[in-house]
Every structure is written in C-alpha cells, then in structure tokens.
Amino acid sequence: MENKEKAAHIQKKMYDKDWFSQWLGIECIDSGAGYSKLKMVVRKEMLNGFGIAHGGITYSLADSALAFASNSHGRMAVSIETSISHTESLVEGDIIIAEAEELSLSNKIGVYQIKVSKPDHKVVALFKGTVYRTGKEWFPGSSTSPIKN
Amino acid sequence: MENKEKAAHIQKKMYDKDWFSQWLGIECIDSGAGYSKLKMVVRKEMLNGFGIAHGGITYSLADSALAFASNSHGRMAVSIETSISHTESLVEGDIIIAEAEELSLSNKIGVYQIKVSKPDHKVVALFKGTVYRTGKEWFPGSSTSPIKN
Amino acid sequence: MENKEKAAHIQKKMYDKDWFSQWLGIECIDSGAGYSKLKMVVRKEMLNGFGIAHGGITYSLADSALAFASNSHGRMAVSIETSISHTESLVEGDIIIAEAEELSLSNKIGVYQIKVSKPDHKVVALFKGTVYRTGKEWFPGSSTSPIKN
Amino acid sequence: MENKEKAAHIQKKMYDKDWFSQWLGIECIDSGAGYSKLKMVVRKEMLNGFGIAHGGITYSLADSALAFASNSHGRMAVSIETSISHTESLVEGDIIIAEAEELSLSNKIGVYQIKVSKPDHKVVALFKGTVYRTGKEWFPGSSTSPIKN
Numbered sequence: 040m041e042n043k044e045k046a047a048h049i050q051k052k053m054y055d056k057d058w059f060s061q062w063l064g065i066e067c068i069d070s071g072a073g074y075s076k077l078k079m080v081v082r083k084e085m086l087n088g089f090g091i092a093h094g095g096i097t098y099s100l101a102d103s104a105l106a107f108a109s110n111s112h113g114r115m116a117v118s119i120e121t122s123i124s125h126t127e128s129l130v131e132g133d134i135i136i137a138e139a140e141e142l143s144l145s146n147k148i149g150v151y152q153i154k155v156s157k158p159d160h161k162v163v164a165l166f167k168g169t170v171y172r173t174g175k176e177w178f179p180g181s182s183t184s185p186i187k188n
Numbered sequence: 189m190e191n192k193e194k195a196a197h198i199q200k201k202m203y204d205k206d207w208f209s210q211w212l213g214i215e216c217i218d219s220g221a222g223y224s225k226l227k228m229v230v231r232k233e234m235l236n237g238f239g240i241a242h243g244g245i246t247y248s249l250a251d252s253a254l255a256f257a258s259n260s261h262g263r264m265a266v267s268i269e270t271s272i273s274h275t276e277s278l279v280e281g282d283i284i285i286a287e288a289e290e291l292s293l294s295n296k297i298g299v300y301q302i303k304v305s306k307p308d309h310k311v312v313a314l315f316k317g318t319v320y321r322t323g324k325e326w327f328p329g330s331s332t333s334p335i336k337n
Numbered sequence: 338m339e340n341k342e343k344a345a346h347i348q349k350k351m352y353d354k355d356w357f358s359q360w361l362g363i364e365c366i367d368s369g370a371g372y373s374k375l376k377m378v379v380r381k382e383m384l385n386g387f388g389i390a391h392g393g394i395t396y397s398l399a400d401s402a403l404a405f406a407s408n409s410h411g412r413m414a415v416s417i418e419t420s421i422s423h424t425e426s427l428v429e430g431d432i433i434i435a436e437a438e439e440l441s442l443s444n445k446i447g448v449y450q451i452k453v454s455k456p457d458h459k460v461v462a463l464f465k466g467t468v469y470r471t472g473k474e475w476f477p478g479s480s481t482s483p484i485k486n
Numbered sequence: 487m488e489n490k491e492k493a494a495h496i497q498k499k500m501y502d503k504d505w506f507s508q509w510l511g512i513e514c515i516d517s518g519a520g521y522s523k524l525k526m527v528v529r530k531e532m533l534n535g536f537g538i539a540h541g542g543i544t545y546s547l548a549d550s551a552l553a554f555a556s557n558s559h560g561r562m563a564v565s566i567e568t569s570i571s572h573t574e575s576l577v578e579g580d581i582i583i584a585e586a587e588e589l590s591l592s593n594k595i596g597v598y599q600i601k602v603s604k605p606d607h608k609v610v611a612l613f614k615g616t617v618y619r620t621g622k623e624w625f626p627g628s629s630t631s632p633i634k635n
Contacts, residue, residue: 053237059244062233084211087255088202094255094267095208095248102243106236118243119446120418120467122271122569124597124616126590142601143573143609147469148417150571150612152599154589162590165597167614169418169571171445171469268595269567269616271420273448273467275441291452292424292460296618297566299422299463301450303440311441314448316465318422318567320594320618351535357542360531382509385553386500392549392565393506397542404534404541416541420569 042072046111049177050075053107060103063096067107073141073149075107081133092129100137101153101166108139109149109170113177116149116170127163134158137166147172191221195260198326199224202256209252212245216256222290222298224256230282241278249286250302250315257288258298258319262326265298265319276312283307286315296321340370344409347475348373351405358401361394365405371439371447373405379431390427398435399451399464406437407447407468411475414447414468425461432456435464445470489519493558496624497522500554507550510543514554520588520596522554528580539576547584548600548613555586556596556617560624563596563617574610581605584613594619 050070054060063085069076079100087093101123109116129135135155143150149172155164199219203209212234218225228249236242250272258265278284284304292299298321304313348368352358361383367374377398385391399421407414427433433453441448447470453462497517501507510532516523526547534540548570556563576582582602590597596619602611 055237056235056239057237057242058233058235059242060236063244084207086205086207087209087252088204088206090205093206093208093248094251094270095244098247098251098270099242099244102247103236106243118274120271120273121243121247122269122420122614124269124590124614125267126592126595126597142612143571145573148573150573152612165589165599165614167569167571167612169467271465271569273441273465275443275446275448291463292422294424297424299424301463314440314450314465316420316422316463318616353535354533354537355535355540356531356533357540358534382505384503384505385507385550386502386504388503391504391506391546392553392568393542393546396545396549396568397540400541400545401534416572418569418571419541419545420567422567423565 045113046070046072046074049110049113050107052177053110057103059099063099065100065103070107070111072111073108073144074111075104075139077104077137079135081129081131081135083131086131094125097125097135097155097164098123100135101155101164104137104139104153105151105168105170108141108151110177115173115175115177117173119169119171121166121168123164123166125164127161129163135163194262195219195221198259198262199256201326202259206252208248212248214249214252219256219260221260222257222293223260224253224288226253226286228284230278230280230284232280235280243274246274246284246304246313247272249284250304250313253286253288253302254300254317254319257290257300259326264322264324264326266322268318268320270315270317272313272315274313276310278312284312343411344368344370344372347408347411348405350475351408355401357397361397363398363401368405368409370409371406371442372409373402373437375402375435377433379427379429379433381429384429392423395423395433395453395462396421398433399453399462402435402437402451403449403466403468406439406449408475413471413473413475415471417467417469419464419466421462421464423462425459427461433461492560493517493519493521496557496560497554499624500557504550506546510546512547512550517554517558519558520555520591521558522551522586524551524584526582528576528578528582530578533578541572544572544582544602544611545570547582548602548611551584551586551600552598552615552617555588555598557624562620562622562624564620566616566618568613568615570611570613572611574608576610582610
C-alpha cells in the first residue's frame, strides 16, 4: 500500500468510529504520511459564555488532526502532551481549517504542529502535540514504521 | 459582595450562556475566588475512534474550569496558552471532576493548574492555563481586583 | 535499599557528573521517591539584557529538579516535553528554590510539576515536565519500578 | 529606521548586556522584524549527568532567540509561557542553530516557534513561546508597533 493511500485508509477507519469528531462536523479534506487537514464550521452549541467558540472546540479539531496525522504511518500513537494558544476569537458560522505538520518523528515519540486558521489564512489557534508511538499496528504486517529526524 | 458569593455569581452568569459547557453536561459543584470545581459524565458521542473519550472532552472540561476560576475575581480574563497531559483513558459512563487551583496572579497574568480526576481521585488529565486579565469588569464598580504573588 | 536512600544515591550519581548544574551552583537540599528540592543563587553572569535573570536560569534549575525526581525510582527517565511560566523577575543575589511534585506516574510516562520560589515562598516560575521512562535501571537488579495513578 | 536595521539595533542593545547569552557563547547570525537566528557550540560545562547537553542549554538558546525576535518590532516584550520538546541528544562540540518564526502577533500578545537544529538541519528541539507586549518602546518615538494576524 502506498503511504498516502495507507494514511487515508487509517484516517477513515478512525473517523468512522469517532463519534465526537462527527458531532463536531469535522470533514477530512486531505491526509498523508504524518499529515492531515480537517475542516469544520462553528455552530451555536459550540459557543461559551462570551458568545465566542469555546476553547475546547478549536482544541478538539486540532487534537483530531494530531490523531490522524500521528497514526498515519501505520503504528498506533497516543497523545502524551498537547498545548494550544488561542490567538483569535471565533463566532457562529466561522469556518476553521486545521493542518498538521510533522516536526519530528523518532521510534517512540512524534512531535506535531497544528495550525488552525480561517479560509482567509488568518491563524486562530496554534497547537503543539507530542505523541507516544505504541508497538501496535493498524494493519499488522504491512507497516514500514518510518523514523525521521 | 463577598468573594465567594461574587465568584458564584459570575460563574452562573457565564454558565447560563455557555452552550458548549451545557452540551457537555457540566455541573458546577463549587466556586470561589480563583477557584472552581466542575463535574461531568462521559457520553457515547464524546468518544473517539479508539472507543475512549476524545482528548477534546477532558480539555473542554478543564478549560471551562479555567474560565470560571480566572474570571471569579471580577475582571474578565481570556485564555492565552493552555497545555494538557492525558494520563488515563476514559470510557463511556466515567464521571470526571475538574478542580482549578490558582498558582499565580499578577495584575495582567494569572496561572492555573486544573486536575481532572475520577471520583476515586485517580488523575486522568493535568492542565495548565495562563490567562490575560483585561481591564473589563463583570460588575463595574464592585471589583476589588486582587493581585497575588 | 530504601526508597529515600535510593533516590539520594541516584541524585548524587547524576549530580556528580552534571557539570552544568554545578556551574549553576545548584545545591541538593532534599530528595525522595518522585521528589527533589534544589537551591541556587542568581549570579551576575546569569542575567539577560534587561538586568534580570535569563529565563534559561529558572528553566535549568527546574529541569534539573525534574531529572532528579523522575530518575529517583531507579529507572532512567528522559524529558519529552516541558513548559514554564515565568511569573516574577529575579535579580542578582536572589535565592531560588525548586521543588518537584510527581503528579502522575505510569509504566512509560511520568508527569511532574516544579514550583520555583524565593525563600519567602513567592512563586517565580511554574514548570510542568513530562518524561519517558526507559527500560534501563540505575542499579540493575534492585529497582522496584513503581507505577502510580 | 528600516525594520531590519531597527531589529539589528535592538538585538545588539540587548545582547551587549546579556551576560548569560554571552556565557553561552551565542553568536547572532541574523535578525529582522519578528525574526532572529542564533548559533552556539555545546561545551563541556554545559553537559548533564548523562554526558549530554543539559535541557537548559537548548532552552536558553531558544529563549534568547524568542527575546530577540519578539522585541525586534520596537516594543519591549516579556515571556509569559514557553514550552520545549527535546527531540535529539547533543554532545560536546555539537553546533546548534536556533531560528525564530513569528506565528502570530496582536497588540498585546505574540506567539513564536523556535526550531533548534544542527548544521545538517536535524531538529534537536522545538520551542513555542508566548510573549506579552508591554507599552514601553526601545527607541521612544520611532516605533511602528505592527499588529499582524
């Protein structure tokens, strides 16, 4: 299986049972080895007491992007530590796009940056995530388990 | 207005319009100056593709606790940077409790730790949040705007 | 070997070859299982262009506390991700104390909070550190490798 | 004064009194608006008990890059919260380069990513820093105080 195809496969497998990402209305725009791009729309029930999107909404979108990107190589990966800076407020109807970039990948640890932005490329949140790569494979026998960096 | 009473007042005012915290089913157990304690139950639609609670769920609960605790002094506060470590998986039906502790408070910046745990005190997530304290008051004319540390 | 004795042993072994902690003038005040307490004095060559202690100084002290606390159980541990909030400026001659608290410990991952404060307990920095616990032992054959939380 | 010239001016002014950056042997390779690039060599007195560079060394280099980049616009900026992932070990003699990228800039808050890498571009540490932009100018009367994003 090619890298991009495998990534799409795993992402679909994860997404199909990811009830919360589905509730958020997340749409998978693109995927690849160490990569994922997701999109969603801010709805009324996602707002907090200030009338803007709850911090948990952008975090959740970015965290899904982290999960898809870090599992894309074929080995199951779990989040260890994540951080997010909210740089811009969001209101109902805003469209947001999360794009994951793999900053570093070793045998056990992967580090990712996820930028969340509006369609006009205005950055609304910056997320950094560190994952632990377990020994379990998504498709036993087929993984190439790359190590980069 | 006493500190504890004021904190409860502000928390109620925030919560009443916080549609996402309501969707999460968050229950406000306690509040005080620089303090808040929240509770919720993990539901099926909060699970991810691994069948465990999406990282965004514990983050969102902790982020609400941060908002309530950091706004409790009377001045509006906004999150600048937050980080979370997920230390334990959660399944459907799990009860989780978030408790905020104010680690530092200056005129402009507040730092909080929020521990998310199960009723048996097992820690499931550790959250650190830094807020910027704006000049806006929740109840203009009544705030004491304490500075600690 | 008792836990506290073992922790002191490992800390001494690490410190004796830790040239940078020695340059910082770090003094080990206390240690224990998952615990360490360190002290140092801010010197002129530790200041930055604002005439206050460089952020790297408090970070380094806290990072040494993280290393000593997380290695204290007998298994070698390496830092994965750390964060620090600088809440108070420091000038030449200031004494600072770092105290590590183990927030969570599993087979592979440990999470620690380190508070850096002045002798009057004013908090000057708040540090959170996540470590990966390797399979290597400090004293092969003697470790109990506890798992908490 | 042009942006790049002003940045170089401020960086020089900061560096000339930054005793710790000088002790580290930091060399300023490049600077610009929201940008800085620094270089240093790992010396024996920078090693920890494992015989590799203490985490405080890469942190300090990255923190200096944050200070230079975030002050470059003309307004004094102070670090609020920083995080670092150490992805690769360093030994005596290793050359490391830190390059700052401005991810977001508003009136009060700036967010920066600093990559620390070896000359062969291998990433050894990933740093994210958030600063608070004070109202003080480096050169009163001359600043343009840009707001981006």
